[in-house]
Amino acid sequence: MSALSRVVRSGVSRRWVQTVVIMLATAAAVTAGVLGIGLLVASNAPFDHAFAAQRGAHLTVLTDPAKATAAQLAASAEADGVAEASGPFAVAQVMVLPPPPPGLSEPPVGAHGPVLTVAARTGPGTGVDQVTLVEGRWPGKPGEALLAAGGDFRVDVGDTLTMGDGTNAQDVTVVGLARSVSDTADAWMTPGGLAAVPSMSSGYQMLYRLDDAGTASRVGDARDAVTAALPDGAVTSARSWLVVKKEANDQTSLFVPFLLTFGALSLLLSVLIVGTVVAGAVGSTTRRIGILKALGFTPSQVVRAYVAQALLPASAGAVLGVVVGNLVAVPLLADTEDLYGTVALTIAPWVDAAVLVGALAVVTITASAAAGRAGRLSAVDALAVGRTPTADRGRYAARVAARLPLPRPMTLGLARPFSAPARAAAMVLAIAFGAAAVTLAAGLATSLNRIQVAADHSAADVVVDGFGDDGPPGAQHTARPGTEPEPADPVAVAAALDAESGTAHWLGYAETDAVVPGLTGGSSLVEYTEDPGWVGYELVAGRWFTRPGEAVVPTEVLRSTDREIGDSLTLTHDGTQVTLRIVGEVFDPGNNDGLVLTQADASTTLTTWLVSVADGNDPGEYADALQQALDPLDLTAHPQGTDGADELVVIIDALAGLLTLMLVTVAGLGVLNAVVLDVRDRVHDIGIHKALGMTPRQTLTTVLSSVVLIGLVGGLVGVPAGVLLHGILMPAMGDGAGVELPQVVLSVFGPWELAVFALGGLVLATAGALLPAGWAARTRTATALRTE
């Protein structure tokens, strides 16, 4: 074995704590790097990649079964511009009924629920639109359904859905979840299963891939060719993939800034930690380098020895990090798939290779630089530097600290960072990253939850209506065929509500269809008896209406109708034209229908009342008590249904939590490594302290105090950085989604929260220093005194 090999081997094995820390820090940094780059790659055109992977349908055509046969539909694959086709598949519009209210065996007449487009397919297929199974299995028999994952209608595998109408209904079990990037259906059943379910309408679906689908006009040409190839009137609707892509990208663009930020943070922190860990490890061995030089090692041999000494544990850590990174990526990318509505996101092999090579390159460069610097010193200087590395630095701080009215073990530690400013700066940066990530994640979670409250406007505790309503105004529902309830007497309802103890406040509203020039699709006019701010609506600009004739509308309506606050808006409602003056802009994300909120007048037929119960009242008990007063009015009182947190919010919270945990772990490892180096540098001094009567507890105090200022400064730097990132990220996410965010969503940090986050830097620093502080405290005095 050569002298160089012996030096490397002994360096690695003798300094095993350092070796393990380098390995762990590299592993954590590589894990963060793999996930960071993985997220960055996943955020690059996710729809296009998933669409290509599934061979998505450029054109989805629905046909009337009475006008085109299956053979004619199959023959349409030969139409001009069509490259490939799949189908025909039977499709039907099927209503999912809500569960019956307590005490009833079936949903009441008039009950309504979401309508799903169900396609008859028995498998993912091999042609166009290869649907990806996310969970469970494909249906094998009637009574089973596969539901679209991440859609508006949320279910779990094993749930039972009641499909049908007032006279016929069938229970269907959800046996799996799948995703069609082309969004060709909300659910899939076997042909026999679909035929057995009562449906509102039915037809056939044909899916086409086109020779050229790059522009709307090329897709339009192909649609015309397909239409011409089929009997007249056979095509009932056709949808271009460009429409699906726009909808997907609208949603994706909401999350891209979020994932890009965390990806970039992970990558930066990885480079910082690997660099500082290796540079610190090599730098702390200057005296050993002096000894090697005294024995005849050349500077280049020194560099090679120390690069190898750093590369050995770093390589093991990098490989471990790649494995862990890929394992952690499974749930992370599954969440990202849900966010992006894509499929089969994985860490590409080139990402693993790039991170591995990149990490080892950083190790090589930093180790070479640190060892090269030590290697260029004369042997005598290297020996001297190694023995007294920091005697000249931080003396003023030590002198000041000695005069502080604090216990001496604490002041000894407080002065310590000034003796090793570069190391302290690296620790501050690592902690700042951690604190920024925690602040950002907490801010995002708060913002998203506030967005959800504002979007759902479901802050009322109890709903009074004639249906057993389960959703807020603006939600898409179809009335169950049957008799609509008679309008209730609003005066009697108001009297009942006012008479009920436990009522904090209430409002009534009526929601009716309206036609707003400039808005395509359905629009609703919602007339409230008072401003509905307490229900959860948030104003972006302007004010709430205070009298009939004033209106508040979402940003989307302003944009589509080219109106501003102060303008008039004329809409058709109940066959008459109504002109309203816009006085406010309300935040209403995720609702594509035109919504116009206004003040109810005496002619308004109220249908629903929302109640906030006084503190200390249970909404369920309140609703039961109120029901007795409402029975004569033929109304139902029930607690506001909550679907739980929005799935996307849950996913973002989970992602932010996971990424933050990872960043904090990496930052903590950075602190651990720096304190290990510091304790090693100071072990002789620690021995002197102990010989002079410092107890283990006092030693612990000294080492932990040495990171107090670092933790505080890291927190004070990181928290504003996190707030700043949040301030950049949220509007960017809002822009991506095409919504103006209200102030309540943007301003989420209170002074106390910020103070707690800043103290989080101290907690992180202390946690990172705890282990080496314990080692220092346990080190026997004689051992420490012998160590140099």
Add this chain to the structure above:
Amino acid sequence: MTAPLIELNGVTRRYDGGPPALDDLSLTVATGEAVAVLGPSGSGKSTLLNLVAGLDRPTAGTVTVGGSRIDTLGEAASAKYRRATIGLVFQFFNLLDDLTVLDNVVLPAQLAGAARRETTRRAAELLRTLGIDRHAGAYPGRLSGGERQRVAVARALMNRPALLLADEPTGALDTASGADVRRLLTDLHADGQTMLLVTHDRTLATECATRTIEVVDGRIAADTALAPLR
């Protein structure tokens, strides 16, 4: 007869299963004595000093100082014992380079929880007594070897220890500085300080000690009373 301050009974210390550094050694030192422990390198002198200082524990036997067993103390209790009973002087001074002379000297008292004003007064008095008060604000790196050892002695005396332990106190000094430190230790003993000195320096032993102990291969080879110091 004066009560013994140090009592070692059948003390053996082995490191990692090797031959004993100390082998069934028994020793008594009375209050007021100045004992010099002599012997070749590796004979067990420093091990003996470490055991008395509570820096190490014997493999067998008992170590009693001031009537208390110290071989059974934990790390925290050992530290408190050193604060209260022991003053330590090392061959290479072991001063903390980033602290001033004054801050070095007051450290043992501060670790014991004494107020800074009180400790500063005591330290100033010690520095004056030892003739290095002009260096109070200097850093150890700027002092000569002899001055540094005087600072180390001042620090060792800070808590008014019953026992001063010195490990080769002149080993790292030039001739003049060595003589200077010898005079200092002689004066301390003259003032009644009990001392245990570990040294190769026979001049130090004969000038400063009232008794010499020769340790060879972990055993006491000779125990000689010297004439009382001048």
